[in-house]
Amino acid sequence: xxxxxxxxxxxxxxxxxxxxxxxxxxxxxxxVEEARDVxxxxxxxxxxxGLEPGKLMYVxxxxxxxxxxxxxxxxxYGVIVAPTREGLEKKPLAKELAWRLVNxxxxxxxxxxxxxxxxxxxxxxxxxxxxxxxxxxxxxxxxTNNTVQFAHNIVYVDEGAEVNLVTGCxxxxxxxxxxxxxxxxxxxxxxAKLTFTMIHAWAEGLxxxxxxxxxxxxGGEYVSYYVTYSPVASIQxxxxxxxxxxxxxxxxSIIASSKKGVYDIGARSILEEPGASTENISRVVAKDESSxxxxxxxEAIESDTKGHIECLGLLLSPRAVVxxxxxxxxxxxxxxxxxxxxxxxxxxxxxxYLMSKGFSxxxxxxxxxxxxxxxxxxxPPSIKKQVDQILDIVTKxxxx
Amino acid sequence: xTVYTITELLGAIMPLLELRDLSVCVEEKKIIENLSLVVExxxxxxxxxxxxxxxxxxxxxxxxxxxxxxxxxxxxxxxxDITNLPSYERAKLGISLAHQYPPEIKGVKLREVASxxxxxxxxxxxxxxxxMLLVEQFMNRDLFVGFSGGEKKRTELFLLMLQNxxxxxxxxxxxxxxxxxxxLLARSIETLRSRNTGVILVTHLGVITEKLxxxxxxxxxxxxxxxxxxxxxxxxxxxxxxxxxxxxxxxxSKGA
Numbered sequence: 180x181x182x183x184x185x186x187x188x189x190x191x192x193x194x195x196x197x198x199x200x201x202x203x204x205x206x207x208x209x210x211v212e213e214a215r216d217v218x219x220x221x222x223x224x225x226x227x228x229g230l231e232p233g234k235l236m237y238v239x240x241x242x243x244x245x246x247x248x249x250x251x252x253x254x255x256y257g258v259i260v261a262p263t264r265e266g267l268e269k270k271p272l273a274k275e276l277a278w279r280l281v282n283x284x285x286x287x288x289x290x291x292x293x294x295x296x297x298x299x300x301x302x303x304x305x306x307x308x309x310x311x312x313x314x315x316x317x318x319x320x321x322x323t324n325n326t327v328q329f330a331h332n333i334v335y336v337d338e339g340a341e342v343n344l345v346t347g348c349x350x351x352x353x354x355x356x357x358x359x360x361x362x363x364x365x366x367x368x369x370x371a372k373l374t375f376t377m378i379h380a381w382a383e384g385l386x387x388x389x390x391x392x393x394x395x396x397x398g399g400e401y402v403s404y405y406v407t408y409s410p411v412a413s414i415q416x417x418x419x420x421x422x423x424x425x426x427x428x429x430x431x432s433i434i435a436s437s438k439k440g441v442y443d444i445g446a447r448s449i450l451e452e453p454g455a456s457t458e459n460i461s462r463v464v465a466k467d468e469s470s471x472x473x474x475x476x477x478e479a480i481e482s483d484t485k486g487h488i489e490c491l492g493l494l495l496s497p498r499a500v501v502x503x504x505x506x507x508x509x510x511x512x513x514x515x516x517x518x519x520x521x522x523x524x525x526x527x528x529x530x531x532y533l534m535s536k537g538f539s540x541x542x543x544x545x546x547x548x549x550x551x552x553x554x555x556x557x558x559p560p561s562i563k564k565q566v567d568q569i570l571d572i573v574t575k576x577x578x579x
Numbered sequence: 580x581t582v583y584t585i586t587e588l589l590g591a592i593m594p595l596l597e598l599r600d601l602s603v604c605v606e607e608k609k610i611i612e613n614l615s616l617v618v619e620x621x622x623x624x625x626x627x628x629x630x631x632x633x634x635x636x637x638x639x640x641x642x643x644x645x646x647x648x649x650x651x652x653x654x655x656x657x658x659x660d661i662t663n664l665p666s667y668e669r670a671k672l673g674i675s676l677a678h679q680y681p682p683e684i685k686g687v688k689l690r691e692v693a694s695x696x697x698x699x700x701x702x703x704x705x706x707x708x709x710x711m712l713l714v715e716q717f718m719n720r721d722l723f724v725g726f727s728g729g730e731k732k733r734t735e736l737f738l739l740m741l742q743n744x745x746x747x748x749x750x751x752x753x754x755x756x757x758x759x760x761x762x763l764l765a766r767s768i769e770t771l772r773s774r775n776t777g778v779i780l781v782t783h784l785g786v787i788t789e790k791l792x793x794x795x796x797x798x799x800x801x802x803x804x805x806x807x808x809x810x811x812x813x814x815x816x817x818x819x820x821x822x823x824x825x826x827x828x829x830x831x832s833k834g835a
Contacts, residue, residue, distance in 0.1 A: 527645070529682050535642050536692070536738060537670035537699050546695065550687030550721075 188290035196415025209297020214245035220322025228347030244299040266302030280392035296329030356384030379407035391418035395426035417445035425454035436469035445474030450484035463492035465499035482513030492522035593658030602651030628800035673745030729760030753787035765790035
């Protein structure tokens, strides 16, 4: 890695989203330690993203990365769940994978994470042909005001293996401002499958800059299901998924925006080899004075590839703004790419219909908003149930 | 001694539904004019008329939908003036409508709406109703999305029955429907009547009338007015044979 290039990037703004002056925030020293009890800040933040503190396998509070006893429960399957720093020290694979998919010189957030992040975050390894029987739950929380949190997550799902990863990022009540920068590099090997469910619950003064890249090898499958529902100062993220031969991706984002938040959230798929396919789905429910940029991009480099973008938005307030920005690029004949985007209000005739069945206007809106956010994501039923509970909260939030 | 409230007493002696000189407008245009009608519990009233005569508008006005506005007269339900009540309040009182064209609602499963309604109205035999109307198979489908004509009508009637209504209004349940569905719909209407539900059945073609064992009255609605009311034996054969315009002439000349 060319350090001077990364240092130069420390002042490089991101292509999208409001520019944040990171020097205004304090950075704690990164530490890795055994979790004796669940951190009280994390314990109160976790339920906001549907997580039970007792089930967490990796916990991070600000820059403190905590091992948990739960992670050890998976070691009998050969599965490693450890703080990234630990992984980098002990596992050559982790070292080999780190900063390969995300370039530290991309912008000031990646550069800061690389230079000052202290390599906290989680490292997960799933051995070949291992189907991890329970979801891997992780939670990252910012528990003090005016703090910047870095996380560098590396996941490697080896050939033919399957794992369901659930990450909640949240703050406990009372935290007003801060910055979260999460670097995620996910590798899905041949015929392996990774489902990644991420739920965000922040607050009005938080800036969030996830930087995610995923590589899916031949026949592999990656499912991402992202939900964010709380107010936030700004979120800007544009994960990229690289798909090899016959690899599949399903990338879904549910965005319930509010207050004055700026939500710039995208999903990009690169179809690199024949047979690769992707579906990039987003649902936006915007209220108050929030602005949402729902970006989606599919680039087909090879023929015999398939991709579809579906961006649907609902405006719940006269002052909210939703921009849907789909891009499809085909570089070879024989790639089938399509996009569908629509932004509207809740249909009055649907409200009227439900009201005639005895639903009050607010109840009818809630049913319709909840339905609008229903997508048939290919995630396991147990996680779907959890996400459904979160979406019920999102609905109350959107209507109220 | 049992003590009744005034409302209960009124409900017992007043008609189930009374329309008194009702006028209904759509964007300033009068679609229904000075219409009066009384429906008692357990009665089946059939309203027939050509396209555009105001049949659906009338039912929408009784249900309290937002589109038509009441521009004259009153609606009483069990003696209570409901002219200005919103539709969901009317639904709670026991008024129900099976829509002619229910909207397709993506993402909302029939099961979700049905369960919410069971929670609202309580329903002891909803599984039976679902079986009777053959709607179990649609429970996990998005509401009305990709449903055939008959499937939509059966589902609408199922939802209506979940309300356990005192007044059931059915808007063209027999249009665009297969024979099997018509049988099922007719049987459900008989069930409603056996529960003492008042029924207003709007039909353009009148097919379903042949399947019902007892109809109390048939009303002809033409250009927003009830121009003739009579028994089914008197009115139906004439309308089936001559159509609305000529049929009306025959009916009125008979009386004259």
